[in-house]
Amino acid sequence: MKAIVMEPLAGRNQLQLRDLPRPAIRSGEVLVQVKALSINPVDHKTLQGKGQYENIKNDPPLVLGWDIAGVVVESAATAFKAGDEVFGMINFPGHGKAYAAYVAAPAQHLALKPTSVSFEIAAGTALSALTAYQAIRKAAVRAGERVFVQGAAGEVGFFAVQMAKALGAYVVGTAKAEDEALLKARGLDEWINYQTTDFEQVTQDIDFALDTLGAEAAVKALHILKPTGRLITIPSGKGEAWKAEAEVRGLQADFLFVHSSGEDMQVLADYLAKGLIQPRIAHMFTFDEIIQVHEQMEAGTLSGKIVVRLES
Ligand SMILES: NC(=O)c1ccc[n+]([C@@H]2O[C@H](COP(=O)([O-])OP(=O)(O)OC[C@H]3O[C@@H](n4cnc5c(N)ncnc54)[C@H](OP(=O)(O)O)[C@@H]3O)[C@@H](O)[C@H]2O)c1
Structure with missing residues (x-):
């Protein structure tokens, strides 16, 4: 072969x-x-x-x-x-x-x-959708919660926006201007242009933040969380400054590494069949x-x- x-x-x-x-x-x-x-x-x-x-x-x-x-x-x-x-x-x-x-x-x-x-x-x-799903499940995102997705037009971010929306969350995300329309069509409620705007200045009271950038961006994402908010960061090798910052602020923050799972793939299959993700x-x-x-x-x-x- x-x-x-x-x-x-x-x-x-x-x-x-x-x-x-x-x-x-x-x-x-x-x-x-x-x-x-x-x-x-x-x-x-x-x-x-x-x-x-x-x-x-x-x-x-x-x-x-x-x-x-x-x-x-x-x-x-x-x-x-x-x-x-x-x-x-x-x-x-x-x-x-x-x-x-x-x-x-x-x-x-x-x-x-x-x-x-x-x-x-x-x-x-598969991999990027599983990452988004496993992060959202780990954070136990619920209907009505405010979700922040960093890099909403990226491979993982794009799935995270759609899955959070499918769960009934209010979804805020950062992306370039050219991606605004597509993201809104797939469920993004509030778009932040990362090229012109510092997200920390324009959004607050987030229940769950998904960080896809790491380093300083992961630390900043902690600043927009509610006291009960949760952060999940996925980039590796970008430092762990977010850990100390989360500890100081008493916030829940974790790194997630995606893993193979047929059970989780079945959830993605159901989402795909219902047209909830693409x-x-x-x-x-x-x-x-x-x-x-x-x-x-x-x-x-x-x-x-x-x-x-x-x-x-
Ligand atoms: N831990 C795990 O299991 C796991 C799994 C998958 C991926 N990852 C890692 O997670 C990271 C993201 O993966 P991905 O596949 O989603 O990557 P990606 O498709 O490259 O997405 C990253 C997104 O970030 C956006 N971005 C760049 N600079 C930004 C800024 N300053 N502010 C806001 N957004 C910005 C990019 O926007 P533009 O499109 O406008 O350039 C892009 O859409 C990578 O480091 C990857 O290695 C980890």
Whole structure:
């Protein structure tokens, strides 16, 4: 089968198109023929020797990618049978091996894809959607609460806005002017232009803030919380100044790291089927273009959700 393998070459990890045997499945796994996959920022960080690199480096062949949507062609699990259309974030944290025509996936990391959504939409609704969902669930966001989403037009932020709205929250978010209309159409109640306005000066009394920027922005997000407010921050490696600030202010603040969960994917499937969430796909590529996609990521010329379509 076709796969993109990461190999050390000339002092850095490089991607190569290779022909690998189809993976064998173990008990509890299914073999998925991949129809679409999504590329996340963590994929590129892992290629650069950061992200999940330490977790996968001793498990060759190294195959990047975690988000897939496809069809079960072989099953060693009771939950799914051959022919089922599924989607999910596979083995995260860990070795997802998603840049391949076939992926051996634990059944407990998958959900059935709603028939009303395409494989591309489903693949775009995994890691970033799970992150938003797991943050909102951890913070136990309730109807009527005031939710603040930093980077509301970003991959995680865009899902967080839609999910908070689906729960009945009042949603405030920061984004560029060009994203205001789309965000409002997907449920944002109050838009703050981060290019012209300091959010701390214009919003207060927030019950839950999702920080997608880290560093000073995470600290500032604490300043807009109610005394009972909660902060969840997701960027890693941006310092932990927010911890001390939360302690001084007596506020609940946590870092969240997303993890694979079929149960949570089922919630995303229900949201998708009801039209409550949708990914914001910025770029669509073919499998053979994956290496170029990473070259563009390296050059910083690609942003937004990237989905790769595999030919049947
Ligand atoms: N802990 C976890 O499990 C986990 C999971 C997923 C992601 N992450 C991390 O979380 C972060 C966000 O991920 P993502 O995929 O959502 O990234 P993303 O798609 O790049 O979103 C970031 C958003 O922040 C916006 N932004 C940039 N500067 C800003 C500012 N000064 N004020 C307000 N907004 C600003 C960007 O706006 P523009 O669109 O206008 O440029 C962009 O929309 C990344 O660091 C990622 O690595 C962590």
